[in-house]
Amino acid sequence: MAASSQNTSSSRALRDAQLIDSSGAWAKQARTAASERAQAAGLPQRRDEYWKYTxxxxxxxxxxxxxxxxRKSLEIFHQRTTVLVTFEDGKIQSSALPSAAHCTLESLASASSLDLHWARDIYGRLEAAxxxxxxxxxxAVNTAVAREGLMLNVTGAVAAPIHIHATSSGQTDAIIHNVIQVAAGAEVTLIExxxxxxxxxxxxxxxxxxxxxxxxxxxxxxxxRHLLTHIFGxxxxxxxxxxxxLTAGGQLTRNECVLQLLGDDASVSVAGACLGDGRFHHDDTVFITHDAVNCESRQVFKKVLRNGAVGVFQGKILVKAGAQKTDGYQISQSLLLDDDSQFLAKPELEIYADDVACSHGSTSGAIDAQALFYLRSRGVPEAQAVDLLTLSFVAEAIEEIDDANLAQDILDHLTETLSAR
Amino acid sequence: MLNIKNLHVKLEEEDKQILKGVNLSLEPGKVHAIMGPNGSGKSTLSYVLSGKGGYEVTDGTAQLEGVDILDMEAEERAAAGLFLAFQYPVEIPGVGNMTFLRTAVNAQRKLRGEEEMSAGEFLKVVRAKAKDLKIDAEMLKRPVNVGFSGGEKKRNEILQMAMLEPKMCILDETDSGLDVDAMKLVAQGVNALRDDKRTFLVITHYQRLLDHIKPDVVHIMANGRIIKTGGPELALEVENNGYADLLEETA
Known part of the structure; x- marks a missing residue:
C-alpha cells in the first residue's frame, strides 16, 4: 500500500522533490526509482511478518x-592509525575529508551533483536487489531522500582502516547512505x-x-537513540x-544485512555481539543468498541480556539451485542473566541445491553455575565472574574479526563497558 | 589449620542427607588423605568447604585458622586461603588462561586489601611456575582448559594453586583421568608446594596417588562419616582388601 504524505514528516517523505531537482543525472534516476519503490511498498506495518519481533x-x-x-569521542581504536571521516549531527564533514593511497573518498552530496559517477552502478542498485x-x-526511503554519506572507491590494498566516527546532539534525525566499491583484488577495512x-x-x-x-x-x-541500519552487499x-x-547501548537497534554471493569460492561472515541492559531492544535480521558454487557463509550472533532487555535474531540462508558445495553456518545464542529478559530467534534455511552443508543452531541459556563456582572458588567476586563469563560467551563472535589488534580493541572496550556498569 | 566439627549437610533441593557428622582436624603443614567408596560424601565435603551452592549445612562448623567459613562466599574463602583443585576443571572459552590467572590473583589480593600484582611481576612469576609444571607459553595463552588433555587440565589446576599460594589445599580426585606420567608430574607440583605451614586434604579413590604424595594421615569416609583414621598403612590396607572389610568393621 502507498503511504500518504500526511503520516510522514518532511524528513521521512518518500520523495524529496527539491533533492531530486538538484541531483545530477545518475542520482536523479536512482532517487526517483527508489522513491517509486518506497511508495509501491509502503511503510512497514506492525502486522508485517518481517517486523514481527520489532x-x-x-x-x-x-x-x-x-x-x-x-558528543564525546569514543576512543576505542585510538591506538590504531586510521583514516578518519567525521559526521556531526548527521552531516559528513566534507571539508575535512582525508585522502589515502589506493582509494578516493567523497561525500554523497558532491558525487550526486555530477551527471556521471562510479557510484551509479551501486547506489540504490544493491538496495533494490x-x-x-x-x-x-x-x-528504499533512505536511497530516495538521503543527502549525506561517504562514497569510498577502493582500487588497491588500503593500508590503514577508513574510520567513520559520528557524533550527534539533541533530536537529530539522520539518514545516511554510504557506498563502497572494492575493485578486483583490492582490500579495505571500514570502522564505524x-x-x-x-x-x-x-x-x-x-x-x-x-x-x-x-x-x-x-x-x-x-x-x-533509535537505530536502523541496512547493509547490502x-x-x-x-x-x-x-x-x-558490537552493540553496547541504545534503546532500539535493528541491524539488517542482505548479502548476495554471486561469484564462486567467495566467503562472507556477519557477526554480532550485544550487551543489553534494561530498556534495550536489539534485532539482527540477516539474509544471505548463495547464488554461486563453493561459497562459505557464516552468521555468528551472541546476545547478553538482563533487566528486561530483548534480543531478536532473524537469519536466513537461501541456497539457490546450482549453488553447489555451499558451506553455510549460522549460530544465534543468548545469555539471559535474569528471568525478565528474552530472546526471540527465527533461524531459516531454504535450500534448492543438493550438495550443500548448512548447519544452524540457536540457544538461550543462563550463566553456567559450575563455571561461576569455578571462578568464584579462585577468588573472583560474583559480579566480576559474571563479566568474565559474559566475555567468554561473546568470544566466538569477536573471533570472526580477522585483524587481531582490532579484535583486541573490541575486547578491551567490552571489558571496560562491563566493568563500568 | 582446618577444623571440621560434627558437619551435617543435606542437598538443598531434596531431602537427602549427605554428610552425617564429619569431624576432622587438619594441622598446619600436614597432608591428610580421605579415601572412600563412591557416594561416601568425599566430593560433597570438598564442595561444601569451598562454598558451592546447592547444599544446606544443617549442623556443625568448619573453621579455617579459627574463623568460621561456612557463612562466607566462595571468593571470600579463597581469599582467606582455601583452594579446591577440581576433579573436573571447567572450560572457559574466550578467556585466556593468563588473563584468568591474573584476574584471580589480583581479585584475591584486593579482597585481602593488598596491592595488586603488576603485569610485569605477574608474568615473571607465572612463567617460572609454569615451567616447573611443564606448561608452555602456548598453554598459558589458550582459553582456560579449552582443548586441554586430562593431564593438562590437572597441571593447570596445580599451576593455579601455585600462583594463589593458598594455606589450605583440597585436591578432589586429582588423579582421575591421569596416566602414570601425568600423575607423577602433578604430584611433583603438589610436593613442591608442601611446607611446614601449608595443609593438604587429598581426596582419592586409590592408593596410587598416595605413593607420589605421601600423606601424614589417612581417613576412610563412608556413608557421610569418617569411619577410620590411621597412618599411610591404612591406604595400603584399602588397596589390598578394598573397603568391604572396613565397612563391616564399623557397621
Whole structure:
C-alpha cells in the first residue's frame, strides 16, 4: 500500500522533490526509482511478518522525540592509525575529508551533483536487489531522500582502516547512505563508531569485486537513540566480506544485512555481539543468498541480556539451485542473566541445491553455575565472574574479526563497558 | 589449620542427607588423605568447604585458622586461603588462561586489601611456575582448559594453586583421568608446594596417588562419616582388601 504524505514528516517523505531537482543525472534516476519503490511498498506495518519481533513505529513515526547525544569521542581504536571521516549531527564533514593511497573518498552530496559517477552502478542498485523476496521499504526511503554519506572507491590494498566516527546532539534525525566499491583484488577495512543521530536510518552498499576483501567493524553505543541500519552487499568470485558489530547501548537497534554471493569460492561472515541492559531492544535480521558454487557463509550472533532487555535474531540462508558445495553456518545464542529478559530467534534455511552443508543452531541459556563456582572458588567476586563469563560467551563472535589488534580493541572496550556498569 | 566439627549437610533441593557428622582436624603443614567408596560424601565435603551452592549445612562448623567459613562466599574463602583443585576443571572459552590467572590473583589480593600484582611481576612469576609444571607459553595463552588433555587440565589446576599460594589445599580426585606420567608430574607440583605451614586434604579413590604424595594421615569416609583414621598403612590396607572389610568393621 502507498503511504500518504500526511503520516510522514518532511524528513521521512518518500520523495524529496527539491533533492531530486538538484541531483545530477545518475542520482536523479536512482532517487526517483527508489522513491517509486518506497511508495509501491509502503511503510512497514506492525502486522508485517518481517517486523514481527520489532515494532517499526519508532522508525516510521513523523517526529523524533528522543533526546540523545553522543558528543564525546569514543576512543576505542585510538591506538590504531586510521583514516578518519567525521559526521556531526548527521552531516559528513566534507571539508575535512582525508585522502589515502589506493582509494578516493567523497561525500554523497558532491558525487550526486555530477551527471556521471562510479557510484551509479551501486547506489540504490544493491538496495533494490535486496528488496526481494522481502521488501525493506525504509531502505528504499533512505536511497530516495538521503543527502549525506561517504562514497569510498577502493582500487588497491588500503593500508590503514577508513574510520567513520559520528557524533550527534539533541533530536537529530539522520539518514545516511554510504557506498563502497572494492575493485578486483583490492582490500579495505571500514570502522564505524559513534552515532549519526538520535534516530538513524542508514544504508551501506558494498560491492566487492572478484578477489576483493572487505572488512567492517562497527561499534554501536549510545543512550536513548533509535537505530536502523541496512547493509547490502554484492560479493564476487573469491572475494571476502566480513562484518562485525558490537552493540553496547541504545534503546532500539535493528541491524539488517542482505548479502548476495554471486561469484564462486567467495566467503562472507556477519557477526554480532550485544550487551543489553534494561530498556534495550536489539534485532539482527540477516539474509544471505548463495547464488554461486563453493561459497562459505557464516552468521555468528551472541546476545547478553538482563533487566528486561530483548534480543531478536532473524537469519536466513537461501541456497539457490546450482549453488553447489555451499558451506553455510549460522549460530544465534543468548545469555539471559535474569528471568525478565528474552530472546526471540527465527533461524531459516531454504535450500534448492543438493550438495550443500548448512548447519544452524540457536540457544538461550543462563550463566553456567559450575563455571561461576569455578571462578568464584579462585577468588573472583560474583559480579566480576559474571563479566568474565559474559566475555567468554561473546568470544566466538569477536573471533570472526580477522585483524587481531582490532579484535583486541573490541575486547578491551567490552571489558571496560562491563566493568563500568 | 582446618577444623571440621560434627558437619551435617543435606542437598538443598531434596531431602537427602549427605554428610552425617564429619569431624576432622587438619594441622598446619600436614597432608591428610580421605579415601572412600563412591557416594561416601568425599566430593560433597570438598564442595561444601569451598562454598558451592546447592547444599544446606544443617549442623556443625568448619573453621579455617579459627574463623568460621561456612557463612562466607566462595571468593571470600579463597581469599582467606582455601583452594579446591577440581576433579573436573571447567572450560572457559574466550578467556585466556593468563588473563584468568591474573584476574584471580589480583581479585584475591584486593579482597585481602593488598596491592595488586603488576603485569610485569605477574608474568615473571607465572612463567617460572609454569615451567616447573611443564606448561608452555602456548598453554598459558589458550582459553582456560579449552582443548586441554586430562593431564593438562590437572597441571593447570596445580599451576593455579601455585600462583594463589593458598594455606589450605583440597585436591578432589586429582588423579582421575591421569596416566602414570601425568600423575607423577602433578604430584611433583603438589610436593613442591608442601611446607611446614601449608595443609593438604587429598581426596582419592586409590592408593596410587598416595605413593607420589605421601600423606601424614589417612581417613576412610563412608556413608557421610569418617569411619577410620590411621597412618599411610591404612591406604595400603584399602588397596589390598578394598573397603568391604572396613565397612563391616564399623557397621
Amino acid at each position: 515494532r517499526p513505529d519508532a522508525f516510521v513515526q513523523a517526529d523524533v522525540t528522543l533526546q540523545s547525544s553522543l 535486496g528488496q526481494t523476496p522481502v521488501q525493506r521499504s525504509l531502505a 563508531t559513534g552515532q549519526y543521530g538520535a534516530r538513524t536510518n542508514s544504508v551501506l552498499e558494498v560491492d566487492v569485486a572478484d578477489g576483493g576483501r572487505f572488512h567492517h567493524i562497527r561499534v554501536q553505543d549510545g543512550d536513548e 554484492k560479493i564476487g568470485a573469491e572475494a571476502t566480506f566480513k562484518s562485525f558489530t
